[in-house]
Structure formats: C-alpha cells, structure tokens
Amino acid sequence: MLSLQHISKFYQVGGTRNFVINDISLEVEAGEFISIMGPSGSGKSTLLNIIGMLDEPSSGYHYFVGETVHQLKDKQRSALYKKYIGFVFQAYHLIDELTVYENIETPLIYQDFKSTERKAMVADMLDRFQIVGKKDLFPAQLSGGQQQLVGIARALIAGPKLLLADEPTGNLNSKQGEEIMQLFKKLNKEDGVTIIQVTHSEKNAEYGSRIINLLDGRIESSKQL
Amino acid sequence: MIRNYIKTAFRSLQKNKGFTTINVLGLALGLATCLLIVFYVVDELSYDKYNVNASRIYRVNEDLKLGDNKVQYAVCMAPLAQTLKNDFPDVENAVRLKRISGMHVTKGTESIIEDNVLFADPSVFDVFTLPVIYGDKKTALIEPNTVVITEAMAKKYFGRLNVVGENLIIDGNLQKPIKVTAVIKNIPEQSHFHADFLLSMSSYPDSRSTEWLRSDYNTYVLMRKGADYKKLEAQFPQFLRKYSGGQMQQELNMSYDTFEKNGSFFRLNMMPLTDIHLHSNLTVTGELGINGNIEYVYIFSAIAIFILLIACVNFMNLSTARSANRAREVGVRKVLGSARKHLMFQFLAESTMVTFIAVIIALAAAMLVLPAFNHFAGKNIVVNSHTLIWLAPSALIAILLIGFLAGLYPAFFLSAFNPMQVLKGKISAGFKGGALRSFLVVFQFSISIFLIIGTLVIYNQLHYIQNRDLGYNRNQVLIIEHAFELGDHAKTFKQEIKQLPGVTNATLSGYLPTTSNRSTGIFYKEAAVDPKRSLFPQIWSVDEDYISTLAMKIKSGRDFSAQMPSDSNAIVINEAAAKFLGFTDPVNKIIFRSSGGPNPTYKPYTIIGMVKDFNFSSLRDNISPVVMQLNADNSSLSIKVNTANIPALLSQIEAKWKDFTPVHFQYTFMDQDFDAMYRSEQRIGTIFIAFTTLAIVIACLGLFGLAAYAAEQRTKEIGIRKVLGASIATIAGMLSLDFIKLVCISILIASPIAWYLMQKWLQDFAYRIGIGWWVFAIAGVAALFIAFITISFQSIKAAIANPVTSLRSE
Ligand SMILES: Nc1ncnc2c1ncn2[C@@H]1O[C@H](COP(=O)(O)OP(=O)(O)OP(=O)(O)O)[C@@H](O)[C@H]1O
Numbered sequence A: 001m002l003s004l005q006h007i008s009k010f011y012q013v014g015g016t017r018n019f020v021i022n023d024i025s026l027e028v029e030a031g032e033f034i035s036i037m038g039p040s041g042s043g044k045s046t047l048l049n050i051i052g053m054l055d056e057p058s059s060g061y062h063y064f065v066g067e068t069v070h071q072l073k074d075k076q077r078s079a080l081y082k083k084y085i086g087f088v089f090q091a092y093h094l095i096d097e098l099t100v101y102e103n104i105e106t107p108l109i110y111q112d113f114k115s116t117e118r119k120a121m122v123a124d125m126l127d128r129f130q131i132v133g134k135k136d137l138f139p140a141q142l143s144g145g146q147q148q149l150v151g152i153a154r155a156l157i158a159g160p161k162l163l164l165a166d167e168p169t170g171n172l173n174s175k176q177g178e179e180i181m182q183l184f185k186k187l188n189k190e191d192g193v194t195i196i197q198v199t200h201s202e203k204n205a206e207y208g209s210r211i212i213n214l215l216d217g218r219i220e221s222s223k224q225l
Numbered sequence B: 001m002i003r004n005y006i007k008t009a010f011r012s013l014q015k016n017k018g019f020t021t022i023n024v025l026g027l028a029l030g031l032a033t034c035l036l037i038v039f040y041v042v043d044e045l046s047y048d049k050y051n052v053n054a055s056r057i058y059r060v061n062e063d064l065k066l067g068d069n070k071v072q073y074a075v076c077m078a079p080l081a082q083t084l085k086n087d088f089p090d091v092e093n094a095v096r097l098k099r100i101s102g103m104h105v106t107k108g109t110e111s112i113i114e115d116n117v118l119f120a121d122p123s124v125f126d127v128f129t130l131p132v133i134y135g136d137k138k139t140a141l142i143e144p145n146t147v148v149i150t151e152a153m154a155k156k157y158f159g160r161l162n163v164v165g166e167n168l169i170i171d172g173n174l175q176k177p178i179k180v181t182a183v184i185k186n187i188p189e190q191s192h193f194h195a196d197f198l199l200s201m202s203s204y205p206d207s208r209s210t211e212w213l214r215s216d217y218n219t220y221v222l223m224r225k226g227a228d229y230k231k232l233e234a235q236f237p238q239f240l241r242k243y244s245g246g247q248m249q250q251e252l253n254m255s256y257d258t259f260e261k262n263g264s265f266f267r268l269n270m271m272p273l274t275d276i277h278l279h280s281n282l283t284v285t286g287e288l289g290i291n292g293n294i295e296y297v298y299i300f301s302a303i304a305i306f307i308l309l310i311a312c313v314n315f316m317n318l319s320t321a322r323s324a325n326r327a328r329e330v331g332v333r334k335v336l337g338s339a340r341k342h343l344m345f346q347f348l349a350e351s352t353m354v355t356f357i358a359v360i361i362a363l364a365a366a367m368l369v370l371p372a373f374n375h376f377a378g379k380n381i382v383v384n385s386h387t388l389i390w391l392a393p394s395a396l397i398a399i400l401l402i403g404f405l406a407g408l409y410p411a412f413f414l415s416a417f418n419p420m421q422v423l424k425g426k427i428s429a430g431f432k433g434g435a436l437r438s439f440l441v442v443f444q445f446s447i448s449i450f451l452i453i454g455t456l457v458i459y460n461q462l463h464y465i466q467n468r469d470l471g472y473n474r475n476q477v478l479i480i481e482h483a484f485e486l487g488d489h490a491k492t493f494k495q496e497i498k499q500l501p502g503v504t505n506a507t508l509s510g511y512l513p514t515t516s517n518r519s520t521g522i523f524y525k526e527a528a529v530d531p532k533r534s535l536f537p538q539i540w541s542v543d544e545d546y547i548s549t550l551a552m553k554i555k556s557g558r559d560f561s562a563q564m565p566s567d568s569n570a571i572v573i574n575e576a577a578a579k580f581l582g583f584t585d586p587v588n589k590i591i592f593r594s595s596g597g598p599n600p601t602y603k604p605y606t607i608i609g610m611v612k613d614f615n616f617s618s619l620r621d622n623i624s625p626v627v628m629q630l631n632a633d634n635s636s637l638s639i640k641v642n643t644a645n646i647p648a649l650l651s652q653i654e655a656k657w658k659d660f661t662p663v664h665f666q667y668t669f670m671d672q673d674f675d676a677m678y679r680s681e682q683r684i685g686t687i688f689i690a691f692t693t694l695a696i697v698i699a700c701l702g703l704f705g706l707a708a709y710a711a712e713q714r715t716k717e718i719g720i721r722k723v724l725g726a727s728i729a730t731i732a733g734m735l736s737l738d739f740i741k742l743v744c745i746s747i748l749i750a751s752p753i754a755w756y757l758m759q760k761w762l763q764d765f766a767y768r769i770g771i772g773w774w775v776f777a778i779a780g781v782a783a784l785f786i787a788f789i790t791i792s793f794q795s796i797k798a799a800i801a802n803p804v805t806s807l808r809s810e
C-alpha cells in the first residue's frame, strides 16, 4: 500500500544540514498495524507527517496506493489524502470556532456528503466515543483527553483506509487509552484499516503487528510481532 | 458548505467581539465621514447644473488694464447683451441681470428689506431654466413695472401661490406699484445667483444706456448648439474696438490704438456657467453672490480619500492581524481536505459580510448627522432619488472592493501555506512577520500627522488673518443702515446721535471696510490723460469723522477737517495708493481727475494725508489703492459706542430715527459684518478641523485594535515574563515600543511633505504666517501622545492580567 525509499529530511541550521530523517526505507502492506517508537526528537512525528503527505521529504521516493507521491502536485496529493487518510494529531488541532459535532462533521463536508448522511455518521461516531453529551461544546470547554477523543473521532469519520495517529493516547488515562487501542485493533481486524501510530507506551505498541524503533532519524530496529 | 463558512465566520467574529466592533465601527465611521464630504463636494460641483442648457451658457467677464492698474469684472456694459445677439449668429440668446441690494418691499404696513432683487431681461427665461408655475413666461418681463416672484415670495407676501395680477410696492428707485406677472419655482440652492424678485429690465432706465465704457450688468449668453465659444471669444477684441473706440475718443480723448499701445486693455472673456461657483471670485466687482472655491473642493476631496484610506487600512490591518490567529484553522481545514478556493472564498465572504454591515451603519450614520452637518457647513444638502442613483452603486462597489481588499491577504496568503508549517505555529507568529502591517501603520499615521500639521497651519492662518491688525477698529461700531432714508436730515441725525451719552463718534458713509459698497475712478499724476501715469483706485466718499470713528491711523499728514473749507478738494490716500503713485511722502502732492469729453478739464486734488493700509476685501488679497474724499454719502451711519448698555442706547437711537422717518430701523455691528465676510472661510476651517479630528480618531481606533491584538498575541509571553518577575512598566514599555517606533517613522515622512504643501497653500494669502518648527513639534508630540495613550491602555491591560489565566489559555 505504501512504500518509502531512501527518504531523508533535513533542516538547514546555520551552515550544516541537520538530518531529522536519514535515509529511511519502509514498506507497509495493506492491513498492517504499525507502532513507531523512539526517544523524543528522533523524528517520529516528522516521518508520520511525510507518510501522511503533510510534509515533504528533502529527498527519496514515496509511493502510495500505486501513485508516485513525490511527483504529484499539491492538489492531487490533497485529493489522495482526502480519499484515503485519517490523521490524529499529537496537538489535536481542533477548530476553536466549531463545536465538537461540527469538528467531527467537517471532513464529511469537504468530501461532499449529503447533510442527512452526515447527521447519521456523526451521531454514530459520537455514540461510539461516548461524547454525545459534549456535542455542542467548543474545544476550549473540553479537557485535553476529551479533545484527543474528538480528534480521533474526526480522523475516523470518513472511513479512511490508512489511519495515522501521532500519540493518540498521550493525554488519556490508561483505561481510555486501552479502549482506543481496542478500537484501533477492531478497525484493523474487521474493517481492514491500515494503521500507523506513534507511541511512547510499550504496552500500546504491542497492539500493533510490527514495532519500528527510530533513533536519530534512522530505523534502529524493526520487530514483527 | 457555505453555511459552514458563514457559521465559522460569524462565530469567529463573535468570539473577537472587541475587534469586530472596532473594525466595523472604524470602517463605518470612516465611510460615513467620507460620505458627508462626498455629499459636500457633489453639492459644490452641482452648482447651476439645474439649467437645462447649462453647458451652453457663459457669463461674459471683463478684464481691464489701465497702466499698471488691473481690474476684473463679473459685469459688462449695458448694450453688450443685445449687441452680441445682433452681431453673432452663434449667440442664440443673451440676458442681463442687475442686482440692487436692500430694496424695500411693502407688506401691509411693514416695509421689508429684500436683498435678492434682480432686474432681468425677458430672455432670462430662455437662457436659464426657471419653471413658471403661474403666468406666461413669454410676456412676463416685457412691460415696465412688472415683476416675477418665486413661490416663497408669493407665500410670504400674499399667503398663496397664484398671485399673478396682484400688485407689490417695491421701492428704492421705483415708487409705483409693480404688477406680478408670473410666479416661478424657487431658484435652487445650487445656483450662483439667488433671486426672489425678477423685475423687468425695462423698469430700470439705465438699462437703455449705450455707454461702452461703464460696466454694470451681469451678462450671460446662450450659445447655439454645437457652437464653439472660443471662436466667439476670438472675435471680441475686434468687436470691442468697433463699439468702444468712438466713445473712448470722446470720453477719454484717446484713440483705441493709443490706449492699447500704452499697454492698457479692455478684454471680454467667457466663463462657462458651471465654472462660476467654483472658479470665479470677483466678489468686489460685480459677482451676484458669494461663490465657493475649487481649492476647498480639492482639499476636502483629498481629506475624504485620506479618511477612506485610513479606514480601509485599519480594516485590512485588523482583519489580517486577526486572520493570523486563524492560520491554524486554515491549516486544519486544509489537512481535512478543504480546497484552496474554498478557503479563499471563506475569507472573502467573511470580510465582505463585515464590510456590508459597516456600509449599512455608515449610510445610516451619515443620514443621521446630515442635518447637523448642513447646519455647520452652511449647506442645504438633501438626499433624494437623485442621490440614490449614484449612492447605491457606489455603496455596492465600496462593499465589494473594500471587502475584497480586506479579505485579500488571508484569502491568498494564508490559504497558500503549507498546512504543516501553519500547524507547527510558524505563521501564527503573526506580528513578527507583519512587515505589510507595519508599512500600513506608518502609512496611516503619516496621513494623520500630515492632517494634524495641515490643521494647525490652516487654523493658525485663519486665526491670524482674522485677528491681525486690520488697520481699523471694528469693535463697538454700530451701523445704522439705509441712512439715505433720512434724506437731507442725515447730518442733523448724525449730530444728534453724537450728543447721546455712550456715543464717542459717528460718521456718515456707505464705504465701509466690511460692506461691498465700492466705486472706482481714475486719477492722473499730471493734468493729461496718460494711462501710464494713472491711478485706478477705489474712491470712497467719507466725512470728516470717518477716519477717527473707525480708528484708522494717519501715517503722515492730517485727517479731513470741518474747519478747512479747502478740504473739499483734498483727499486722503492709503499707503498702497502712495506706493502705486511712487510717492514716499505723498502729503501736499497733487493729482488730477479728468472731466472727460473731447476737451477735458482737469481738476486738481491735494493729498493731505496718508492712512495706514487697512483691509477691506478678502484677506487673501493685497490691499489695493484707496482714495478718500469728502463727499456726502448717506448710505449708512457708523457709530462708535462706548457703553456696556447697548440695548438702552439702541432704543434711544431708534427713537431718534423714528422722529425723522417711518422707515424700519435697521442696524448691524461692524464686527458681526466682518465675521460674516469671513464666515465661509471660518466654516471651512471648522469643517476641516472636524474632519481631521475624525481622521485621527479613526487612525487611533486602528492602532488601538492592533495594539490590543499584539498584546493578545503575546499573552503567553507576557504571562511567562511576569512569572519570571518582569514589572508592569517594562512589559507595557516592551509592547508600546514597536508602535512608537512606527509613529516616529511616520513623523519623519509626513513633516517634509506637509511643510511643502502647506507652504504652497499659504502662498495664496497676501498676509500669511510662517510655518514654525513648533508646528511639527506639536504634531509629532500629539501623534506620539495619542498613539501612546491608545497603546498603553492595551499594554497595561495585558501587563496587569493575572499570569495564571493567560498561561492556561494557551
Ligand atoms: N522547522 C524545524 N527546524 C529545525 N529542526 C526541526 C524543525 N522541525 C523539527 N525539527 C527537529 O526535528 C527533530 C524531529 O522532530 P519530531 O517532531 O519529528 O520529533 P518526535 O520524534 O516526534 O519527538 P516527540 O516524541 O517529542 O514528539 C527534532 O529534533 C526537532 O528539533
């Protein structure tokens, strides 16, 4: 489904190139559930962003569902993203001006779902995450964990084929975290959603089918579970 | 999808209520002010356009040069109109108007003085557009002793409209009953002349004069369709030579050729009717009313544009500042799949929506203050369907244009960003990358400072010309008008008034510095007609108490004296006249007047004194030569009073007046007349100050918003700094500094431009102030002060906020 070949990403700091991603090659099959781990600053978020086409690598080849991503124009990339990918951000990135309900609904609007369909889908999602009671609140009125849940709900609403999650359980208590992991596992098993998550928790990482360890922008180890 | 946009837009506006209010109100205030100025300018530009044939009507003006004396007249010779019509096929019609001020019209037992009484040829109806309500315009003004009145006058004197066939008693020169032959609609406010009564020209004997060397009649021609007035003008020199040559030979004993060889000339030129109001200012010499000034139209237009710019800049600045806050929203939306064009549309829709609200508020506000504006601008502007014809589309264009411009930056700039960059917070750094915003702040503050300097200079100049030593004392001078009603008793009346306690002096003369009663004549340095050695001054008839009553200063020589019988051949001249004649000490010099005719005799006049120059026309102009001579002129009696109890004195004087004549007692005060002379200048000054104040308020409103925004942007930083121990003062200083720097740059930019332009403006005044450095100092300090107050309000608010709340909000 996804193939990265010799991907590098550097930032020019002063005169020197500072490699954040250093010659990473990675193959991901449809239906995999990958956990990315590594110390802070090792490049996990950067890698996830590149996979999600939100960030461009400095060099390397990037293929996704048969498309040559590094040759695509912005618009096409965006269309590809819209169609296949759901993204859970480390910093939630909810829209402050919209309610919980509207935040979750937004991707559907951009994908031209009818209003009645949207209603049903959002209601279903609110139900699933048990946040029906919060649907009319604004992000500022939610706790960090609740915002994270909304972020996840929003990522899943349009039924993505690839779910990218940057520390989705970072702000949740262990029970909530576990529930989310269960949900991911279920999505992966039953709906065939490919999942790549970044996590600091060994326990959560083990829900995946493969664990990749990053260190200084390189894949230090990769372990098939 | 659109609903979603509007919802977000609306909520984001609501969330930032403060900004939204400042933004909308600032723009509305700017637009409303601008609109008022546009009303004013449109009104000024619309003068005389009510005439259907406006584009074909011209007034004939006359330029006269006699030696070094130059005079411009708005009036021409009596036979000109008819002769033009006869001689030139391009002239379709011509009409003469002759204004007589202060005519008495009798209503019952009352005698009312009417100032807008004009004699007019019957062709006035063919040249000007004067809709007749009752009567026949073809015959209305043919017979002598007939009059056409406006509906307002019909109501005033008869209480009804159809008064054709009624009689009016209009005295002055005419004592017979005058028959009303037609009632016309009131002449529009936007007319360079205002007539309430049009008397038939045939009632005015002088109108049949065939003199070509005397100009008394405002003359208008209607050109044929398609005719070129320049071609007609080109034939005027030949035309004048033909008609005035003979009379010149006879009267001045000089051929037209010699006259011209001496560098003197007589010229006629044509002024388009629609130019008169704004481009003609020949007030002293035959203008029918007080005209406007194109310069003020330019100045006000410029102010309107400035205000509009400042308001729009504010709007853009605040919108873009706020949009930086929304960079994250843009990023998220993009990540979630929003196309760029959707985002652009969203921002444009939002700013158009806000502009729309502002325009509506502005329109409402302008309508609301229009009566007040009319009052202090001395205008009578009404908004009607005509106004809407240009107003509605302009408002629409304004909404679209301003909305577009304000939404431009976020629409194109933000939407183009790489979403990840935005989400990582690079763009929302907001102010640091605000080079455009800094530029715009400098721009609007430069304009504000320019306006402050301009206001100071204009205000000072107007103050200066109104308070400078005018060469006479206008205070405590009571003027009894229409003293000619006293006939032969005028002198006795004057003597009796002088006896009253509280009266220090009194003089009989209509030639006052504050009236428009003027006459001119020619003096020669030798007993020969030689224009090169001539003086063409104003000749004022005064009595021996004139100079002392008005407290004019004798520079050399002496005042007229009742004890000196020889003073009947004596004259007192002003400094300007002495200078013109080339006399350093004119006392005891003799100059001559010619009797005219083929063998003229020359009457010598001895100059017995020279008065210090005193102002008697627009303070823009240099003082021109004046010759005073002892002569009876009973037009008015000026009384210098010295009492606190003016009403008591007035009733005594009125009682005396009643002893002599039944005519209505009428008086004014010289200082009030003086103020009236400069009222339009004063009005302009007030309007100017009001508008610049508004401009500055609007600019500050913008700065206030920006400062508030900057403070908000840095809430977190401020919170952290406070936790680390920074004082309120340091934080407020830190926040203010950025803006103060910008204001300083603006001062540097605005000062030289303002200096240059104001210097140019001042050149128009004969008596003017210099622009001192203090003007710039005041403007600079004022701008800094205003800016500082505005900003520190926000900065201090941010600085004293509890750091815990501000840190949590991030
Ligand atoms: N704009 C930038 N300029 C320079 N260096 C950057 C920039 N953005 C990220 N980096 C660097 O890239 C490295 C990787 O960042 P990344 O966010 O991918 O780390 P991470 O592994 O996700 O860490 P964490 O677990 O803390 O989220 C960091 O060392 C960071 O300093």
Ligand SMILES: [Mg+2]
Binding pocket: A044, A045, A046, A090, A166
């Ligand atoms: Mg990270």
